[in-house]
Amino acid sequence: MANSAQSRKRARQAEKRRQHNASLRAHFRTFVKKVIGAIRAGDKEQAQAAYQTAAGIIDKTAQKGLIHKNKAARHKSRLNTRIRAM
Secondary structure (H helix, E strand, C coil), X not given: CCCCHHHHHHHHHHHHHHHXXXXXXXHHHHHHHHXXXXXXXXXXXXXXXXXXXXXXXXXXXXXXXXXXXXXXXHHHHHHHHHHHCC
């Protein structure tokens, strides 16, 4: 348990950041799932529109350091490949 004032503050900051990062991570996953849902439904136009939105969210998540840039590229590549294969 945090004993000094400094360690108590650091614990508060860490918890605040953890919650913020969890929110951003959930946002990222939601948009990826929207693209996958459109692909499974077979609606190519909706999938492309969802992909355009998701690509920006994925890039922003990587830019903030929440996910690695290679993971972002991998997600975008795999989603785009699935859309093109429709």
